Amino acid sequence: MARKKIVYNFDYDSKFLNEHNVKKLAHNLTHDADNSEKILDCLFTAEVTDEQIAEVTGIKLNFVRKILYKLFDAGVATYTRKKDPETQWFTYYWKYDCRKAAHLIEEEYNKHNQEIQDSLEFEENNMFFVCPNGCRYPFDEATDFQFICPRCDEKLDFKDNASIIDNLKNVESTYIINDD
Numbered sequence: 734m735a736r737k738k739i740v741y742n743f744d745y746d747s748k749f750l751n752e753h754n755v756k757k758l759a760h761n762l763t764h765d766a767d768n769s770e771k772i773l774d775c776l777f778t779a780e781v782t783d784e785q786i787a788e789v790t791g792i793k794l795n796f797v798r799k800i801l802y803k804l805f806d807a808g809v810a811t812y813t814r815k816k817d818p819e820t821q822w823f824t825y826y827w828k829y830d831c832r833k834a835a836h837l838i839e840e841e842y843n844k845h846n847q848e849i850q851d852s853l854e855f856e857e858n859n860m861f862f863v864c865p866n867g868c869r870y871p872f873d874e875a876t877d878f879q880f881i882c883p884r885c886d887e888k889l890d891f892k893d894n895a896s897i898i899d900n901l902k903n904v905e906s907t908y909i910i911n912d913d
């Protein structure tokens with residue numbers, strides 16, 4: 734049976750919340766895209782226990798817990814404890830925290846764009862020199878090295894960086910902002 738397509742509904746209003754971004758964020762937090770996506774599918778379906786997630790996804794329970802705790806550490810997953818009146822055992826029901834996720838995604842998005850902007854300014858404000866092996870230095874460093882690559886002992890030549898600047902102008906954060 735094919736896996737049912739889960740609809741990601743968000744209980745917090747933010748232009749940073751969409752399926753792509755929450756998956757991307759989970760991937761960054763857990764370094765496990767495949768398993769974290771399966772777990773997100775569960776969290777966006779219902780409040781679920783770690784055992785239920787393991788059962789539905791086929792992921793080993795200790796692995797499910799590991800990923801849940803990584804999401805919990807970052808604040809994007811929370812749980813409520815419920816005591817079973819018969820066994821007196823606590824069961825943990827997990828849910829996704831959309832509000833916290835929106836703020837984290839916004840932070841990451843702004844950080845990416847700042848890095849892109851910084852790189853662009855650095856490229857625009859400097860001339861670059863390269864050796865035949867591809868080592869690359871801004872003008873100030875190249876003059877310090879008297880235009881000889883300190884790693885390769887080869888001559889450093891001016892290299893135009895217009896194409897790098899063009900590429901940077903087209904780079905965008907891996908997070909996507911929703912259209913209004």
Ligand SMILES: [Zn+2]
Nearest residue numbers: 864868882885
């Ligand atoms: Zn070199």
